[in-house]
Amino acid sequence: MDLYSEISYIKGIGPKMKELLNNCGINNVIDLLLYFPRDYEKILLDKNLDSTKDGNKVVINCTVIKIDRDVRTKTKRVISTVVFKYNNGIIKGKWFNQPYMKEKFVLRKQYTISGKIQSFKGERMLINPTIINNKDNIIMNSSIQYLSDKNENAGYKLVPKYPLREGLTNNFLIKIISETLKCITISENLPIWLIKKYEFCSLDKAIRNIHNPESNEALLKARKRLKFQELFIFSLKMIMLKDFINNSRGIAFSISPDLKVLKEQLPFNLTNSQSRVIREILLDEKKNKQMNRLVQGDVGSGKTIVAIISMFNVVKNGYQAALLAPTEILANQHYLETQQILKSFNINISLLTGSVSQKQKEIIKSELKEGNIDIIVGTHALLEENVEFKNLGIVVTDELHRFGVIQRSMLFNKGKNVDILVMTATPIPRTLSLYLYGDLDVSIIDELPPGRQKIETFYVEHNKKDKVYKFAAEEIKKGRQAYVVCPLVEENDELSINSVEKLYRDLVNNYFKEEEISILHGKMANKTKDEIMNKFKNGEIKILVSTTVIEVGINVPNATVMIIENAERFGLAQLHQLRGRVGRGSFKSYCILIANIKNDIVEKRLQILKNSNDGFQIAEEDLKIRGSGELFGVRQHGESNFILSDLINDIELLKAANAEAKKLLKSQKEEDIKFKNEIIKKIEQTSQFICFN
Structure with missing residues (x-):
């Protein structure tokens, strides 16, 4: 098996799984290794759960010592309880409205279980724990790193969380990627002088640590290497393309009278x-x-x-x-x-x-x-x-x-x-x-046509959303229309649809019982989306509840209110784009951001949007804040082919990669000429910037 082998050669991938992976754009080994985690979960292996903070996910080896009878609460919830003995003590596992879970356990039998720690009335418990089977026990069978925090006597494992589609599980992806990495060695493909200059880890080590981090430090090094790689290849590609265009003859058009x-x-x-x-x-x-x-x-x-x-x-x-x-x-x-x-x-x-x-x-x-x-x-x-x-x-x-x-x-x-x-x-x-x-x-x-009104922008905490929707209802009574953009939900289409539908039901039941309200999301057929948007444009729909598919959309001069739920999850450029859907007519328009203002930086970013309608100024201010290394909102790619890089946060790395690309293209060293020729071939073969030899 090599990097270009089809995924069907990987152990554990049959015809059905091959089709599911193909649907995610994974056709060969390279595609699989470039299918990077969207996030990581820290799983603790605690010797003393009493010192573990609430909300942390833990894995323990334990024995069942008691299975309690179910309890039914006044609100008709069913609580099931199993008592476990582990290394240093006893802890209860509790499930809500899942009575079948306790039937999976047998008295005096040993299990490896995983769940979140929670305290209630002074008692520590595991909420909705699940059994980890030996064959899937990736966590317990992996090397465990130790926290430096003196207050926590615990080892931990960083477990990757992959973007999922229907039919694929996270454990399956971890398993097949782990199997693949056992059978393959990835050759280096950056000039040696460049790796030494920036003290990068090898490409092989970077790929292994992005999928199965040895430690948090190893993960950071892997991400830095891979980000530099795609920004370096991107810069080479752009410089070579510019040279090609500059040397290409075009059509000389005369200026028409x-x-x-x-x-x-x-x-x-x-x-x-x-x-x-x-x-x-x-x-x-x-x-x-x-x-x-x-x-x-x-x-x-x-x-x-x-x-x-x-x-x-x-x-x-x-x-x-x-x-x-x-x-x-x-x-x-x-x-x-x-x-x-x-x-x-x-x-x-x-x-x-x-x-x-x-x-x-x-x-x-x-x-x-x-x-x-x-x-x-x-x-x-x-x-x-x-x-x-x-x-x-x-x-x-x-x-x-x-x-x-x-x-x-x-x-x-x-x-x-x-x-x-x-x-x-x-x-x-x-x-x-x-x-x-x-x-x-x-x-x-960088200037707007005369006569365009400034859109008044406000931000409020979630607990004041009632006032926001009452204000929107007043605008609608005046004959105006409103957009409501639902919270952004990671990279999961299904969750995004559930989110917008839940918000829609809430608005229908509590705020707009008598108004014509409709829903719009990216999974709808284009024809359906166009019909809904045209009805909104014609005034037949008064409130449009939507995901960000309306970011680039039709001109509706009568729409005067833009409400964005969970605004802290969006990038400033995207919030500014969404705000631009209103203020297109002669009526006073408003953009209201409903947010969870959890720290000063979130508030500072919302304040920037409130104080300015100049998108370029907003982008510059956003760069100053985000350039410090803080991560907020969604990733804003300027180029859809990037896998890891966020150009706002990684601008210093981009500058370095760009400078090194220019230096390499001018170099006459044998190693560099050979590398240039190889990279040109790779650029011709693929639009991915993380290239393999």
């Missing part, structure tokens, strides 16, 4: 910032080298008009333009706006999305191939192989982070040296964007 006519016909004045960015794009279009530009613009800053003008000039040069959007809702919005702006110029504009009928799709594809369509706006449907252009000149991608590198390149390759314009409404600190978008020229729209 109709641009002046278009500008005069606009129903609004462009901001100075929009005008500056348009000039930068038009200068790129004039050059005979390929444009590769990113436009960063805050929520509501007017990026779409910039894209329309960019495409208009290309069309006036006799070429076609394509605008790729991540959702049908956004594609429809761009299509209607493009039609409205260019209605007097005899330009043929079409829309291609998944919901377009098959017959209409064939007509559109034929027209595109013939060159009769000037501008095509669409979703992933534009990426299909049989979508062909006669003369594609520019591709505009909206919200680039929603598309993978491969997806974007599929569209760019439908033309020859086409100009590339990518847009994002996610404000990224300027200091970070230099490294993150090394292959792109960056333009920033």
